[in-house]
Amino acid sequence: xxxYIIRRVLISIGVLFGVSILLYALVRSMPGDYIQTTFAGNPxxxxxxIQNLRKLYGLDTGIVEGYFQWLGKALRGDLGISFVxxxxxxxxxxxxxxxxxxxxxxxxxxxxxxxxxxxITSASKQYSKSDYAVTVFAMVGISLPSFFFAALLQRIFSxxxxxxxxxxxxxxxxxxxxxxxxxxxxxxxxxxxxxLTVTGMGSFMRYTRTNMLEVLQADxxxxxxxxxxxxxxxxxxxxxxxxxxxxxxMVGGMLxxxxxxAIITEGIFAIDGLGYxxxxxxxxxxxxxxMGFNIFLAVLTLLGTLLADITYGLVDxxxxxx
Amino acid sequence: xxxxxxxxxFVCVLALTGCAGKADHAYTTVIAGESQxxxxxxxxxxxxxxxxxxxxxxxxTLISYDSQGQPAPGLADYTIEEKDDETVYTFHLKQDVNxxxxxxMTAQDLLFNIxxxxxxxxxxxxxxxxxxxxxxxxxxxxDADEIAGVRVVDDKTLEVRVNGxxxxxxxxxxxxxxxxxxxxxxxxxxxWVKGDLTVVKSRNDKPMGSGAYVFESxxxxxVTLRANENYWQxxxxxxxxKLQVNxxxxxxxxxxxxxxxxxxxxxxxxxxxxxEEAGLYPVMIDNPGYGYIGINADRVPDKNIRKAMMHLMxxxxxxxxxxxxxxxxxxxxxxxxxxxxxxxxxxFYGFNPEKALEYFKAAGYKQVAENGRTVLKKDGVQFRIEIxxxxxxxxxxxxxxxxxxxxxELEKLGGILDITDTDSAILFDKMKAGEWDMFVxxxxxxxxxxxxxxxxxxxxxNHYRIKNEELDRLIEAGRSTTDIEExxxxxxxxxxxxxxxxxxxxxYQRMNMIVFNPKVVNTESLxxxxxxxxxxxxxxxxxxxxxxxx
Numbered sequence: 071x072x073x074y075i076i077r078r079v080l081i082s083i084g085v086l087f088g089v090s091i092l093l094y095a096l097v098r099s100m101p102g103d104y105i106q107t108t109f110a111g112n113p114x115x116x117x118x119x120i121q122n123l124r125k126l127y128g129l130d131t132g133i134v135e136g137y138f139q140w141l142g143k144a145l146r147g148d149l150g151i152s153f154v155x156x157x158x159x160x161x162x163x164x165x166x167x168x169x170x171x172x173x174x175x176x177x178x179x180x181x182x183x184x185x186x187x188x189x190i191t192s193a194s195k196q197y198s199k200s201d202y203a204v205t206v207f208a209m210v211g212i213s214l215p216s217f218f219f220a221a222l223l224q225r226i227f228s229x230x231x232x233x234x235x236x237x238x239x240x241x242x243x244x245x246x247x248x249x250x251x252x253x254x255x256x257x258x259x260x261x262x263x264x265x266l267t268v269t270g271m272g273s274f275m276r277y278t279r280t281n282m283l284e285v286l287q288a289d290x291x292x293x294x295x296x297x298x299x300x301x302x303x304x305x306x307x308x309x310x311x312x313x314x315x316x317x318x319x320m321v322g323g324m325l326x327x328x329x330x331x332a333i334i335t336e337g338i339f340a341i342d343g344l345g346y347x348x349x350x351x352x353x354x355x356x357x358x359x360x361m362g363f364n365i366f367l368a369v370l371t372l373l374g375t376l377l378a379d380i381t382y383g384l385v386d387x388x389x390x391x392x
Numbered sequence: 393x394x395x396x397x398x399x400x401x402f403v404c405v406l407a408l409t410g411c412a413g414k415a416d417h418a419y420t421t422v423i424a425g426e427s428q429x430x431x432x433x434x435x436x437x438x439x440x441x442x443x444x445x446x447x448x449x450x451x452x453t454l455i456s457y458d459s460q461g462q463p464a465p466g467l468a469d470y471t472i473e474e475k476d477d478e479t480v481y482t483f484h485l486k487q488d489v490n491x492x493x494x495x496x497m498t499a500q501d502l503l504f505n506i507x508x509x510x511x512x513x514x515x516x517x518x519x520x521x522x523x524x525x526x527x528x529x530x531x532x533x534x535d536a537d538e539i540a541g542v543r544v545v546d547d548k549t550l551e552v553r554v555n556g557x558x559x560x561x562x563x564x565x566x567x568x569x570x571x572x573x574x575x576x577x578x579x580x581x582x583x584w585v586k587g588d589l590t591v592v593k594s595r596n597d598k599p600m601g602s603g604a605y606v607f608e609s610x611x612x613x614x615v616t617l618r619a620n621e622n623y624w625q626x627x628x629x630x631x632x633x634k635l636q637v638n639x640x641x642x643x644x645x646x647x648x649x650x651x652x653x654x655x656x657x658x659x660x661x662x663x664x665x666x667x668e669e670a671g672l673y674p675v676m677i678d679n680p681g682y683g684y685i686g687i688n689a690d691r692v693p694d695k696n697i698r699k700a701m702m703h704l705m706x707x708x709x710x711x712x713x714x715x716x717x718x719x720x721x722x723x724x725x726x727x728x729x730x731x732x733x734x735x736x737x738x739x740f741y742g743f744n745p746e747k748a749l750e751y752f753k754a755a756g757y758k759q760v761a762e763n764g765r766t767v768l769k770k771d772g773v774q775f776r777i778e779i780x781x782x783x784x785x786x787x788x789x790x791x792x793x794x795x796x797x798x799x800x801e802l803e804k805l806g807g808i809l810d811i812t813d814t815d816s817a818i819l820f821d822k823m824k825a826g827e828w829d830m831f832v833x834x835x836x837x838x839x840x841x842x843x844x845x846x847x848x849x850x851x852x853x854n855h856y857r858i859k860n861e862e863l864d865r866l867i868e869a870g871r872s873t874t875d876i877e878e879x880x881x882x883x884x885x886x887x888x889x890x891x892x893x894x895x896x897x898x899x900y901q902r903m904n905m906i907v908f909n910p911k912v913v914n915t916e917s918l919x920x921x922x923x924x925x926x927x928x929x930x931x932x933x934x935x936x937x938x939x940x941x942x
Contacts, residue, residue, distance in 0.1 A: 102817030106824075108439045113845050114519040114560070114838055117852040126515040154439075156432040156596050221641070229645060236649050239612040242423040242636045243651075255612070340637045342613040350428060 071383065074391040078379070082372040089368045090144075090361070094137045097360050103129055104153045104355040127153060129357075140361060149365075150358030154351050159362035163344065169239075170331035170343035173259060177266035178328060182321065185271040189278025190313075193286060194305050204275065212272035220265045220338045227261065234261055237340045262339040266332060277320065281313045288312075315386045323378030326370035419912045419941040420631045424929065425638030425646055425655035431610060434596045435568035436508055436575075436589075437516040446615040446635050449936055450492070451568035451601030454483060454502065457925040460731050461680075461839040462876075463562045467497070467569060467602070468550075472562065472874065478526065478553050481562065485548040491571045491602045492620045499550045504572035506542050506552070513587050520564040524555040537586060559874045560840035574600050604628045604937040613637040628937035629917070644907060647672055653912040654929055659905035661716035673908040673915050678901065680729045680924040681836035682722055683791060685779075685897045690857040691829045692777070698894035700751035701777070701830070702741035704801045710793035711900045719790070719902040724887040725835075728901050729924050731876070732841035734884040740891040745801050752805065759806050768806035775807035779830035780823070782816035791832050791899055823855050831855070839925070841883055842871045847890055856895035863889050906930070914940040 105123050109115050124130040131139065143150060149159040185208075192204040228236040235258050240246065246254045285291065286309055294304045331345025344363070351359040383391035426442040433447040456466035463470075468483040489497045509520040512532050521532065527540025541553035554561050575592050577583050584591040599607050605617040605628065615635040619628040638646050643657035648670045657663050659676065667674040685705065687698050711719050722728055723737045749759075757770045768775040779798075783789040787796075799809040812828075823831050833855075835846075845851040848867050849859040863886065870882040890896060906928060908915060917940040918928035925931075929939060 100817070101815075101821040106820065107817065109517060112517065112519065112838070113835060113843070113853060114522065115852075116519075116522050116845070119519065119522060120852075122512075123515055126513060154430050156430070156434075156437060156593065224642070224645075229649065232649075236646055236651055237639060237642055238614075238636055238651065240614065241651075242614050242634045243421055245616075338639050338641065340613055340639050340642075342637065346428075350430070 071380075071391060074383075075376070075380065078376050082376065085372060086365065086368055090141070090365055091137065093361060093364050094140060095133055097355075097357055098133045098136060100355060102355060104357065105129060107354050108153075140358075144361075144365070149362035152351065152356055152359040152362075154354050154356040154359060155347075159358050162347065162359065163362060163366055166342060166344045166347050167329040167331070169341065170336070170345060171329050173262060173336070173341060173343060174266065174328040174332065176259070177263045177270065178324070180263065180267045181271040181274050184267070185274035186278050186317070188271075189275045190282055190305065190310060192275070192279045193282035194301075194309075196283065205279075208272035208275045210272075211268045211270075214269055216265055216269050216332070216334050217338060219269060220261070220335060223261050223264060224338075237338070239341055258339075262332075262335050262341060265335050278313060278317060281316050282309060285309050285312045315382070318385055319378045319382045322381040323374040325377065326374040330367055330370060417941055421634055422630055422632070422654065422913060422939070422941055423634045423636055423652040425643055425652040426635050427640060428637055429610065429613070429615065429635075432596050433599045433607065433610070433615075434516075434593070435570055435599070435601075436514075436518070436592060437596060439517050442635075445930060446610070446617075447599040447601075447607060448568065448603070448930075449605040449617050449633060450599050450603040450607045451570070452489070452603050453566050454505075454569055455562070455565050457566060457839060459921060459923045459926040461729065461923070461925045462731060463566070463839075466566070468502075470562070470565070474557065474874075478555060479557055479561070481552040481554065481565070482545070483550045483552070483565070487624065489602050489624045490622065491574070492600060492606045492622070493571075493574070494622070495571065495573060497569060497571070497602055498547045499544045501569060501572045502550045503542060503544050504576055505567060505570055507539065507586070508570075508575070508584075508589065508592055509567070510539060511586060511589055513589055518564070518567065520567075523558060523561045523564055526553040526555055531586075557872050557874065559871055559879065560838075560842045563838070563840050568601060568603075570599075570601060605633055623937055625937055629940045633936075644670075644672075647907050647909050650909065650911070653909040654906065656904060656906050659718050659903050660714070661718060664718065664905065667905070667907050671910070673910045673913075675906045675908070675918070675922050675928050676718070676903045677906065677922045677924055677927055678727075678729045679904050680727055681834055682725070682727045682901045683832070683834040683899045684725060685791060685794070685830065685832050685899060686823075686856050687830050687895050688826055688828060688855070688857050689859070689893070689895050690826060694755045695894055696751045696755035697775075697777075699741065700748040700755070701798070702894050702897055703744045703748035703751065704798045705741070705794050705897055706743035706797050707791075707794055707897075707899050710797075711790055713793060714790035715900065715902055719900045722898045722901045723891075725890055725896045725898045726841060726843075726883075726887060727835075727837035730837055730839075730841050732880055732883040734880075734887060737884075737887070740888075741894070741897065745805065748801070749805055752807075766804075766806040775802075776810065777807070777829045778810040778812060779832070780812045780814055780819050780828045781832040782819045783813040784815060785813055787813050789832065790902075794899070795832070826855070826857060841879070843867065843886070844871060847886070856893075858890070858893055858895055860889065860893060863893070912941055914942050916940075 104127060105120060109120065109123065128136065128139065151157065152159050152162055155162050188204045192201045195201050224236055227234045235241065239258055240251065240254050291304060291309060294308050331343045331348065333345035333349050336343040336346040348363045383389050426445055428442060429446060430440045430443055432438045432443050435447060435451060438444050453466045454468050455470055456464050458464040467489060468485050471482045473480045483502065485497065491497060508514065509518045510528055510531060514521065525539060525541045527536060530536040531539045543551045545551050575595050578591045578594045582591050597610065604620055604623045606620050608616040608618050613636060617633040619631050621627045636652055638652060638655060643655045644663055644666055646652045647655050664674055687701065692698055707721050711721055720728065723739050724734060726733045752768060757768050757775055759766050760769050779795060781789055781792060781795060783792055795811050799811060802809045819831065822828055823833065844867055845853045847854060847858055848864050866882055866886045866889065870879050870886060873879060917938055919926055919931060919935060922928055
C-alpha cells in the first residue's frame with residue numbers, strides 16, 4: 071500500500087508539472103492582459119507608463135522565461151502576489167476556500183442523504199412508478215441551470231414569500247456576533263445550499279441506482295432471497311453494503327473538490343467564495359492568481375483520485391493495490 | 393407599598409430616559425450595494441471603482457471638483473502662478489485637520505503622498521508621474537532621493553513646480569490625503585524606501601485618513617465604516633455605513649426587499665420604471681464617457697470613403713431602442729459632461745445614403761450591374777470593409793442596429809460590410825494593433841478635456857491613426873494655456889476638425905442611475921443637482937457627513 075501511494079504521489083508531481091506548463095502557456099496567450107484591461111481605458115495613461123507597469127508586473131518577458139520565473143518561486147511555496155487582489159495568492163486562496171467549503175459541505179451531505187435512499191428505492195422497485203418519478207426528478211435536477219433555479223428560488227422564497235434573504239452572507243443592517251451571527255449565516259445559506267443540492271443530487275442518485283441494480287442481479291442476492299430473508303434485509307444488508315463500495319470511493323474522491331467553489335451560485339448569492347474570486351481574476355488576466363488557483367484545483371483533483379483509489383483498496387477486499 | 397414605590401420609580405426612570413437624548417432615528421445603518429470588492433482599499437493602489445467607494449469615506453481630498461468637473465479647493469486652497477517657463481502650484485491647508493487617529497495633518501503628509509505616486513516602483517493607476525514636475529525625471533530614473541520641484545514651505549504649505557504649462561496637471565492633485573505616519577511605517581516598525589512600496593501596500597486592507605468615517609472591517613463581503621466623531625467638519629449624522637457585495641442581476645430587487653438601501657443598477661427604461669413603481673428614489677446622472685464608431689485612417693486612407701461610411705450611420709433609432717430617453721445622441725467626440733463640449737453643436741453627418749454614394753463616386757467607385765445586382769466597384773474590385781463590435785457573440789450592444797442598417801444600406805449601393813461580433817478583450821487587442829478597418833468602442837471621460845493621446849499624431853491611444861498637422865497644432869495650443877475660454881474655443885475647432893477627418897462618429901452619451909430607498913434614507917439630505925462629479929451619497933468630498941437617515 072505504501073509503495074502504491076508513493077508511486078502515485080510521484081506520478082502526480084509529474085502531472086502537476088505538465089499541467090502548469092500548459093496553463094501558463096494558455097494564460098499568457100490569451101488576448102489582452104492585466105495591464106490592458108485595467109489601465110487602457112484611462113486616456114491619460116502614456117505609453118511609457120504602460121511599459122513601466124508591464125515591467126513591474128512581470129509581463130514584459132517571453133512565455134518560456136516567464137514560466138521559469140513563476141516555477142522558481144512556486145517551488146519555494148511563493149505563488150506570487152495577485153494582480154487583482156494585491157495579496158499573496160496563497161493567502162487569498164486559503165481565506166476564501168473555507169467559505170466555499172462550508173457552502174459545499176452541507177450541500178454535499180444533503181445530496182447524499184437524499185440521493186442514496188432515492189437511488190436504492192429506485193433500483194429495488196425498478197420500472198415502477200416510484201422508479202420513474204425518482205428518475206425524472208433526478209433528470210430535472212441535473213438539467214436545471216443553476217442560475218435559473220437560483221433566480222426561481224429567489225423569486226419564490228425571497229421576493230414572493232419574504233421568508234428568506236435574497237442574497238449575501240449576513241444581514242448587513244445588524245451587527246450580529248456569536249450564535250446569532252452563525253444562525254444568521256445559516257439562514258443566508260439556505261437558498262444557495264438548496265440550489266447546489268438539487269442540481270447536484272441527480273447524478274448521485276443515478277450512480278447509486280445503477281450500482282444497486284448491478285448488485286441486485288448478483289447470484290448471492292438470489293441465494294439470500296431463496297433463503298427466505300425479508301426483502302428489506304436483502305436490500306439493505308446485502309445489496310446496499312456492496313453498493314457502498316463504489317459510493318464511498320466516489321465520495322472520497324469528491325471531498326477535495328468541495329474547496330474549489332461554485333462560480334455561478336456564489337456570484338448570484340454574493341458569497342465571497344473561491345469560485346467567484348477566481349472568475350474575476352480570470353476575466354482580468356491575473357496571472358499569478360490564475361496559475362495558483364488552477365494548480366490548487368489540479369492538486370485537489372489529484373488528491374481526490376488518489377483518495378478514491380486508496381479507499382477502494384481499503385474497502386473492497388477483492389481489489390489489491392500494488 | 394414597597395412594590396408600588398418601586399413601580400413608580402421604574403416608570404419615572406423610563407420617562408426620563410425617553411426625554412433625554414436627541415430625537416430617535418429608526419435607522420442607524422445605511423447599506424450600499426457594490427458589485428465586487430478586490431480588497432485593495434488603498435487610494436494609492438486600488439484599480440476597482442467599488443474598492444474606491446469603500447475607502448473614500450475614510451479620506452478627504454487635497455483639492456476637489458466642482459459640479460462641472462473644474463478643480464475647486466478641498467482640504468487645501470491652491471494658487472497657480474506662471475513664472476519663468478514654470479508653473480508654480482501652491483497648496484495651503486485651510487484649517488487644522490486631524491487624521492482619525494488624532495494626529496494632525498501637515499504638509500509633510502502631502503509630500504509623502506506625492507513621493508509615493510511618483511515612486512519608480514509605483515504600479516497603481518494614478519497618472520501623476522506623467523506630469524513634468526521639476527526634478528521628477530531624476531527621481532524616477534536617477535538617484536535623487538527627493539523631487540526637486542516639490543517643496544514643503546511650512547507646516548501647512550506645499551509648493552509644486554511644473555515645467556512649462558500643463559492645464560491638466562492640477563487635476564492630478566485631486567487625491568485622498570493619506571497619513572505619512574500610518575502608510576509610511578508598518579506594524580512591525582519597517583519604513584518605506586524609494587523603490588520599495590511594500591510597507592505602503594501592507595495597509596491595503598485597512599485604510600485610515602482624515603475622513604468622516606473610520607474603516608472598521610471587511611468581512612463576509614461587507615465593508616463596515618463607523619462615524620468619525622472627531623471629524624473636522626462635525627460628527628456625521630449617520631452612525632454606520634456598510635457596503636455589501638450585491639450581484640448585478642439583483643441590484644434593484646435587493647433595494648425593494650429592504651436588504652440594501654442604495655444601489656446602482658443598469659439604467660434602462662425598464663429599471664427606471666420598476667424603481668419608480670416600487671416607490672424608490674432613482675437619481676439619474678450623466679455617464680462621464682461616450683460611445684463611438686471609429687475608422688482606422690491607415691487602413692481606410694481615402695477620406696471620401698470614410699465620409700461615405702459616416703453617412704450610412706443612422707444613430708437615433710438604435711439608441712432610442714436600447715436606452716429610450718436615458719441616452720442622448722452626441723454630435724462631437726466628447727462627453728457632454730465636459731465643460732469643453734460645444735453647446736449647440738450640430739449634426740455633421742446625417743443618415744443619407746445618397747450623399748454616401750456621392751462620396752463613393754468621388755473616391756473613384758462606380759456602380760455596375762452584375763448578375764442582376766448592383767455592385768460598387770473600383771478597378772474591378774468590389775468595395776468591402778470590416779467593422780468589429782464587442783457584442784459578445786450576441787450583438788448585444790446599443791450600436792448593433794446601426795451596424796446592421798449600415799450593412800443593408802451598403803448592400804443596396806453594391807458594397808459589402810463584414811460585421812465581426814467579438815469578445816471585448818480581442819476587439820481591444822486588435823484595435824490597439826491597428827487591425828480593424830472600423831470598430832465600435834467607448835471612451836471614459838477625464839475632467840480635463842485635453843485629447844493629446846487620442847488625436848495627436850504622436851498620441852499613444854490614437855486608434856484612428858489620424859495625422860493632421862493642423863489638428864496637432866491646435867491640440868498643442870489647447871494644452872499650453874490655462875485660460876478656460878481660450879481652450880473652449882480651441883477645442884470647438886479641434887472637434888470640428890476631427891469630425892471633418894471622418895475617423896470617429898460619436899454615438900451616444902448614456903446615463904447612470906443610483907437608487908435610494910426613501911424609507912431608510914432621508915432624501916432631503918442628498919445632493920439635488922447630480923453630476924458625475926457631484927453624486928448623491930458617493931460624493932464624499934465634504935458632504936457625506938450630512939447624510940441623514942430616517
